[in-house]
Amino acid sequence: MKPVTYVNSLFEDFPEGAQNPVTQKSQLPKKRSNLRDVAKAAGVSVATVSRVLNEPGVVKPDTREKVQAAIADLKFVPSAAARAINSGRTRFVGALIPTLDNAIFARFLAALERELSAHQLSLVVATTDSDPDIETQKAKELVDIGAEGLIVTGAAHNTGLKDLIEQTMLPTIITSYFDRANPLPTIGYDNAAAAQIALEHLADLGHSEIAVVHGPVHNNDRTRARLAGLNASDCSVELATHETDISLEGGSVVGKQIAALPHKPDAILCLSDVVALGVLFGLQASGVKVPEDVSLVGIDDLPSSAVSVPPLTTVHLPVSTMGERAAAALARWISDQEIPRAEMLEATLVQRQSARRKT
Amino acid sequence: MKPVTYVNSLFEDFPEGAQNPVTQKSQLPKKRSNLRDVAKAAGVSVATVSRVLNEPGVVKPDTREKVQAAIADLKFVPSAAARAINSGRTRFVGALIPTLDNAIFARFLAALERELSAHQLSLVVATTDSDPDIETQKAKELVDIGAEGLIVTGAAHNTGLKDLIEQTMLPTIITSYFDRANPLPTIGYDNAAAAQIALEHLADLGHSEIAVVHGPVHNNDRTRARLAGLNASDCSVELATHETDISLEGGSVVGKQIAALPHKPDAILCLSDVVALGVLFGLQASGVKVPEDVSLVGIDDLPSSAVSVPPLTTVHLPVSTMGERAAAALARWISDQEIPRAEMLEATLVQRQSARRKT
DNA sequence: TTGACATATGTAACTGGTTTCATCAACCTC
DNA sequence: GAGGTTGATGAAACCAGTTACATATGTCAA
DSSP: OOOOOOOGGGGSOOOTTSOOOOOSOOSOOOOOOOHHHHHHHHTSOHHHHHHHHHOGGGSOHHHHHHHHHHHHHTTOOOOHHHHHHHHOOOOEEEEEESOSSSHHHHHHHHHHHHHHHHTTOEEEEEEOTTOHHHHHHHHHHHHHHTOSOEEEESSOOOHHHHHHHHHHTOOEEEESOOOTTOSSOEEEEOHHHHHHHHHHHHHHTTOOEEEEEEOOOTTOHHHHHHHHHHHHOOOOOEEEEEEOOSSHHHHHHHHHHHHTOSSOOSEEEESSHHHHHHHHHHHHHTTOOTTTTOEEEEEEOOHHHHHSSSOOEEEEOOHHHHHHHHHHHHHHHHHHOOOOOOEEEOOEEEOOSSOOOOO | OOOOOOOGGGGSOOOTTSOOOOOSOOSOOOOOOOHHHHHHHHTSOHHHHHHHHHOGGGSOHHHHHHHHHHHHHTTOOOOHHHHHHHHOOOOEEEEEESOSSSHHHHHHHHHHHHHHHHTTOEEEEEEOTTOHHHHHHHHHHHHHHTOSOEEEESSOOOHHHHHHHHHHTOOEEEESOOOTTOSSOEEEEOHHHHHHHHHHHHHHTTOOEEEEEEOOOTTOHHHHHHHHHHHHOOOOOEEEEEEOOSSHHHHHHHHHHHHHOSSOOSEEEESSHHHHHHHHHHHHHTTOOTTTTOEEEEEEOOHHHHHSSSOOEEEEOOHHHHHHHHHHHHHHHHHHOOOOOOEEEOOEEEOOSSOOOOO
């Protein structure tokens, strides 16, 4: 074991301009003190120190004070690992998400973290870049450092990850996706239905030539499910699909392309709001007006969608609720061995001003 | 110790419509197998099993295979805690950030996580809502679960956190802030200078009446530093400050307020880009044109700033670089006990189309 | 044939906590 | 005053790994 050592001057000020020069190592290993040290210093047994830490009520007040003094004196900090080895609990779970760059995942994580925190669980975040191999790799790392459970995005994973989950029997919840028949519990929404809601709204408004802008279908079952929903719809519309990056830039590029089209579509359906906002910017930069010249709808309902000009008609995906539910379900799975049931959350249309009736 | 138990049917399919009903607990505790079990099954000693796990090269191929077979057979997964207790390493660090809702932190985290991952470190995220008490609380939880280091935002923290860091001697790096004289290493930019760059640009363009829109100053030393930079500037301009939430909505509200003003400012300086984009939306919704009627600049340089209409002139803050540097520095601090030096990253003006010369 | 040395494996101590069980004193009851 | 109960504490086992050291076997040179 390499003892962690410190330079003593860490908390002293150093002169201005003397660009903190401490690049040498410490001379005094000054080993971190442990339970035994504290027990010796306080003149009690290790059991008593442990009790002071965990059930202070059962030790006599003056003994307790002696121990606490020793703890403070030795700057004793209990080792998380040693505690974990006995309890079998590490008190954290891992979340595997494609990216942090899309606000939708940031919102999801925020809710997840909030609810996990309420259950005394911390959250380790790992981004996968939508690559199943990276996903599996990161999952292994999470297991390796002791994650007690996993939150994964979508239902498509490579066999490495499935094997890992099966072998370790790690409580794992699938989010952003709903499938009652999945062997692992899914907590999410029906992506196909969400896309259909958006499409039907456009059809209701009288639009029949619709451009669909979506992110990469490769390695993304949510996008594929949404596209499948569109194709399965019985609206009599004509769809032209455009694949691009799920980013403002990606959307903007497509927006400009569509603006340059000799024959423009009646409406544009973007399979996520970031892309929709990007398309809006791209159109506006090209002088195309929304919704006067073309209607635009998205899916997600990001905060930006409510304040953009015009505000974006979109399908609200309850990602915050999803985060809360997933966190609560995982917490109970871990603490009570209660396997969660699948939960479907409702996606709902939010009508704003970016889509209007065809004139 | 509560053994973690599982329902055996977890990976079996269940009939459609029978909404997975497994809410009962398992009958067979089926204790997780450990090193000793594997050793017994393979007919070798625990040391050999350990070697197969950690230095496979030194064990004879056929012994190794026997052991690996036993590992696979018993679905053995080494305990992270037991490993950590010997190595003293838990292989993860914590990051305390105000919120995930602002894309600037999401971008920072993404870079941080990427670089930490390259150093075999995982990242535990904790959001503080800019509340120093929550921050301290979460920091304690992070230490409690074994974080090997900490990344914190800004230099203002309550004494609880400072004591914790001092007592545990936990490697801790301050980001989003630069101060060579801080006892803890800071890796960030000069917030005052960043604000001055934006202000000087507006002054250079001939603007003299400038509205400043900023987030809450309470508990936010970065905002305060930026405001201080503005006040310390020798530009002969007149500043009117507006405080609002750091969000699109917050900015939008102020944008509408400014649009309704009988006497409008020449220019608007927003101390963060989210707010600037919100202001832009608010102005546009009120029929005020940027930059024709009023110039607008932000600070941060978010992806959205490059594609908005008009694209936003802003001050680029190198948060991705900051994330990488902080991760690298923390990783070396942890593994080599090498205390990082403070690093100042340059903030630079990015001229786009939202600010123009006063006519 | 023997000593030197490398290779492969096992034994047991060790990490830093928690927890069971035993001990002992003080108090209460009959 | 004997016997039972309660409260406070300690000794030692235990968790699941790693690792220092010892041992056994095999190879090669002298």
